[in-house]
Amino acid sequence: MASNDAASQVNQGAGFMGWLNKRLPVNKFISDQLLEYYAPKNFNVWYFFGSLALLVLVMQLVSGIFLTMFYKVGDTTAFESVEFIRREVSYGWLIQSLHAIGASAFFVVVYLHMYRALMYGSYKAPRELLWLFGMFIYLALMAEAFMGYVLPWGNMSYWAATVIINIFSTIPVIGPGLVEWIRGDYGVADATLNRFFSLHVVAIPLILLLLVALHLVALRQVGSNNPDGIEIKENKGSDGKPVDGIPFHPYYTVKDIVGVGFFLTLFAVVVFFVPTFGGLFMEEANFEPANPLSTPEPIAPSWYFTPYYAILRAVPNQRIGALLLLLAVLAFFFLPWLDRSPVKSVRYRGLWFKGMLAVFTVSFLALMYLGLKPASASYVNAARVFAIGYFSFFVLMPLYTKWDRVKSVPKRVSFHE
Amino acid sequence: MADQEAVDLDRRKFLTVATAATAGVGVVFAATPFVASWSPSERAKALGAPITVDLSKLEPGMMLTYVWRKQPIYIFKRTPETVAKLAAHDAQLKDPKSSDSDQPAYATNEMRSLRPDVAVLIATCTHLGCLPKQRFEPADAELGADWPGGFRCPCHGSRFDLAGRVFNGSPASVNLRVPPYNFENDNTLVIGSDDAAVQGAA
Ligand code: HEM
Ligand code: FES
Numbered sequence: 001m002a003s004n005d006a007a008s009q010v011n012q013g014a015g016f017m018g019w020l021n022k023r024l025p026v027n028k029f030i031s032d033q034l035l036e037y038y039a040p041k042n043f044n045v046w047y048f049f050g051s052l053a054l055l056v057l058v059m060q061l062v063s064g065i066f067l068t069m070f071y072k073v074g075d076t077t078a079f080e081s082v083e084f085i086r087r088e089v090s091y092g093w094l095i096q097s098l099h100a101i102g103a104s105a106f107f108v109v110v111y112l113h114m115y116r117a118l119m120y121g122s123y124k125a126p127r128e129l130l131w132l133f134g135m136f137i138y139l140a141l142m143a144e145a146f147m148g149y150v151l152p153w154g155n156m157s158y159w160a161a162t163v164i165i166n167i168f169s170t171i172p173v174i175g176p177g178l179v180e181w182i183r184g185d186y187g188v189a190d191a192t193l194n195r196f197f198s199l200h201v202v203a204i205p206l207i208l209l210l211l212v213a214l215h216l217v218a219l220r221q222v223g224s225n226n227p228d229g230i231e232i233k234e235n236k237g238s239d240g241k242p243v244d245g246i247p248f249h250p251y252y253t254v255k256d257i258v259g260v261g262f263f264l265t266l267f268a269v270v271v272f273f274v275p276t277f278g279g280l281f282m283e284e285a286n287f288e289p290a291n292p293l294s295t296p297e298p299i300a301p302s303w304y305f306t307p308y309y310a311i312l313r314a315v316p317n318q319r320i321g322a323l324l325l326l327l328a329v330l331a332f333f334f335l336p337w338l339d340r341s342p343v344k345s346v347r348y349r350g351l352w353f354k355g356m357l358a359v360f361t362v363s364f365l366a367l368m369y370l371g372l373k374p375a376s377a378s379y380v381n382a383a384r385v386f387a388i389g390y391f392s393f394f395v396l397m398p399l400y401t402k403w404d405r406v407k408s409v410p411k412r413v414s415f416h417e
Numbered sequence: 418m419a420d421q422e423a424v425d426l427d428r429r430k431f432l433t434v435a436t437a438a439t440a441g442v443g444v445v446f447a448a449t450p451f452v453a454s455w456s457p458s459e460r461a462k463a464l465g466a467p468i469t470v471d472l473s474k475l476e477p478g479m480m481l482t483y484v485w486r487k488q489p490i491y492i493f494k495r496t497p498e499t500v501a502k503l504a505a506h507d508a509q510l511k512d513p514k515s516s517d518s519d520q521p522a523y524a525t526n527e528m529r530s531l532r533p534d535v536a537v538l539i540a541t542c543t544h545l546g547c548l549p550k551q552r553f554e555p556a557d558a559e560l561g562a563d564w565p566g567g568f569r570c571p572c573h574g575s576r577f578d579l580a581g582r583v584f585n586g587s588p589a590s591v592n593l594r595v596p597p598y599n600f601e602n603d604n605t606l607v608i609g610s611d612d613a614a615v616q617g618a619a
Contacts, residue, residue: 187487
């Protein structure tokens with residue numbers, strides 16, 4: 001096999017590197033993963049978001065480790081300790097802002113990363129498992145963000161925890177008992193805060209790291225897709241290398257660093273000049289301590305949950321509302337099997353898919369907006385319309401991807417757009 | 418040693434499955450204490466003991482909020498006129514007779530209470546647990562001319578009447594819950610226990 005040949009050719013080096021390489025496959029790793037790893041040469045800006053997600057993950061881990069040094073978990077200490085970090089720890093305000101705004105940045109990056117996969121059909125064979133690992137990362141990320149949001153024990157933390165945990169109470173029979181078990185008390189309380197802290201700083205980060213590792217191994221196994229949706233491994237030159245591939249290093253390592261530069265610039269602008277981002281990245285009501293006797297009005301979850309929240313609210317029956325919320329998230333898992341189209345990229349798809357992708361995009365953004373608004377009749381009615389748009393993208397997919405009149409896909413990748 | 422005996426594959430398969438199954442049982446047993454640790458602790462349960470509320474200063478139309486088992490409890494007095502009007506809007510309610518709702522047997526009536534004048538309700542919204550806000554004034558500009566007075570939840574707009582019964586069109590499906598309670602005397606309410614004998618012993 002070609003990869004074995006390549007491995008046997010790896011230069012073991014002399015001196016210390018030779019000693020090291022006999023004991024740890026350093027050069028082999030660099031060769032397999034960077035120098036001899038061929039990625040499609042037509043990546044566009046949408047391909048920045050994977051490496052940016054890695055960057056944000058590291059940023060969250062580092063800022064989180066430092067926050068944990070000052071944060072005091074407990075219903076009587078948590079709120080005060082976050083104030084302490086923001087006001088009295090040297091650069092505590094910066095570390096706390098980086099972590100809180102980093103959570104929003106994570107979702108910005110991950111949503112764009114996922115949207116790229118929708119556009120270019122990256123979830124389709126042979127990348128189903130890569131996509132599924134991505135979806136598990138997304139679920140873990142949602143849990144991580146939700147529990148982290150509870151930790152400052154502000155009033156919004158408290159009521160967000162109350163409402164979200166109560167969604168489980170709609171499960172028939174076991175619901176009420178399950179909710180008590182999750183909270184560890186008859187209401188959201190100290191016990192809830194403590195277990196969320198443990199999960200947020202230990203359990204879920206470990207799970208996330210494991211899932212990201214699996215995500216990347218699966219990616220290396222099947223190779224990246226690209227904006228044309230052409231499998232570059234199917235068109236190899238006489239040297240056995242994909243004609244439309246270029247070595248990951250130096251081409252994409254350097255390109256990714258440029259992406260990092262742009263991202264960090266934008267991120268710094270937000271952190272220093274618009275940290276609350278109009279109440280989206282940090283919420284007003286969370287600057288007040290948790291008060292079990294007063295629900296903040298209006299109450300809305302973080303912006304990255306609002307599409308699902310709007311769907312929940314759009315249904316007058318709470319059980320069906322919770323079920324649709326669940327389905328709205330889980331629907332993504334089934335994409336690889338719902339899509340019957342012979343082509344991957346939107347560039348070669350027909351009007352049906354393009355139209356439905358547009359419907360989905362508009363619906364998702366509209367639901368995101370509506371979920372931030374109060375539950376008045378006109379907003380709720382609008383959410384119903386967009387929820388139908390949202391679900392039709394998935395439910396009708398087996399049909400319209402069949403009917404779609406696709407273009408023929410060229411053999412070589414292109415650089416238009 | 419030239420042991421030519423063939424490997425007994427059936428036996429090997431049986432042993433593999435049996436070992437795996439035993440390990441599986443072990444995992445379940447080992448997981449039990451960890452899963453159980455999440456249930457409310459003994460302390461949380463102890464703090465859930467009954468509370469006593471003095472009603473002597475509670476005027477009709479006024480409301481008190483107490484916390485019992487981490488849940489806010491609304492306690493308010495209804496005027497005789499309010500009580501008389503409570504049955505008038507039954508048609509607008511999801512569960513006017515409280516047959517699908519959660520309350521002690523002695524509160525499964527039109528007033529959802531032991532005494533018509535005193536209402537005791539668990540304040541957490543039966544939709545997703547926010548606190549419905551007091552909107553006792555009838556004919557509210559926002560809630561409509563036929564609003565009889567009651568509560569509106571700020572989270573998703575569920576509406577309840579002055580007996581905690583949910584109006585049609587609310588995301589909540591059942592009425593506000595009623596905690597177990599009893600009256601020690603005319604002006605002393607005990608929340609969390611419906612048995613005066615148990616309360617006396619404590
Ligand atoms: C912590 C979060 C994540 C990290 C660190 C991460 C990392 C990466 C990296 C480095 C790549 C290769 C570069 C690129 O294509 O942009 C990639 C590709 C990919 N990721 Fe993720 N990812 C994350 C979350 C997700 C999620 C939530 C999904 C989807 C549900 C997903 C689906 C994919 C897919 C389908 C590809 C292949 C795309 C293609 O080749 O066109 N990832 N990921
Ligand atoms: S929590 Fe009260 S209406 Fe949803």
